[in-house]
Amino acid sequence: MKKFKIIYWIFTGLLVALMVLGSIPDIMSAPDAVALFNHLGYPAYLLPFLGIAKLLGVVAILIPGFPRIKEWAYAGFVFDITGAMYSSIAVGDPPSGMLVFIIAYILIAGSYIYHHKIIKSSSLSSKNTLTI
Numbered sequence: 001m002k003k004f005k006i007i008y009w010i011f012t013g014l015l016v017a018l019m020v021l022g023s024i025p026d027i028m029s030a031p032d033a034v035a036l037f038n039h040l041g042y043p044a045y046l047l048p049f050l051g052i053a054k055l056l057g058v059v060a061i062l063i064p065g066f067p068r069i070k071e072w073a074y075a076g077f078v079f080d081i082t083g084a085m086y087s088s089i090a091v092g093d094p095p096s097g098m099l100v101f102i103i104a105y106i107l108i109a110g111s112y113i114y115h116h117k118i119i120k121s122s123s124l125s126s127k128n129t130l131t132i
Contacts, residue, residue, distance in 0.1 A: 001121045004114055011110030012061065018104060019054045019077065026051030040087045054080065061111070067119075074112045081105060 025033040026047045034044045053076065060066065060073035085101040 001118065001125070004117045004121060008111065008114035008118055011107055011114060015077070015104075015107040015111050016058050016062065018107060019058050023051040023054035023058075026054070040091055042087070050080070070115070074108060077108050078105075081108070 024030075028051075029044060029047050033047055037044055037047060057073040057076050060069045081101055081104045085098065088097055088101075
């Protein structure tokens with residue numbers, strides 16, 4: 001189980017860093033973020049909403065407990081990355097930009113999978129100690 005936790009925290013730490021670093025310019029409506037949204041054809045007023053949603057997702061993943069909220073946070077990250085990738089493809093951005101999305105999907109999947117492996121292994125160990 002210790003190995004699962006280490007791998008989980010590597011994936012989760014990188015995912016959290018990616019989402020927090022992506023949310024700060026959105027919340028502040030930084031000129032680069034506004035320019036990107038204009039390029040994608042979206043109104044700038046969505047930026048703070050998306051930034052705050054990303055931060056709330058990070059909080060949901062980091063706080064222990066609340067399994068249903070964690071599931072929704074992971075789903076929200078997938079929706080966010082999928083929407084960003086689709087928008088990028090729709091406006092004709094070069095395929096070289098897809099690497100960031102692939103990395104994000106890997107981080108989300110790794111964190112999610114190892115979160116569930118930890119839950120499963122802890123529930124198995126608690127069942128083994130109860131049936132003595």
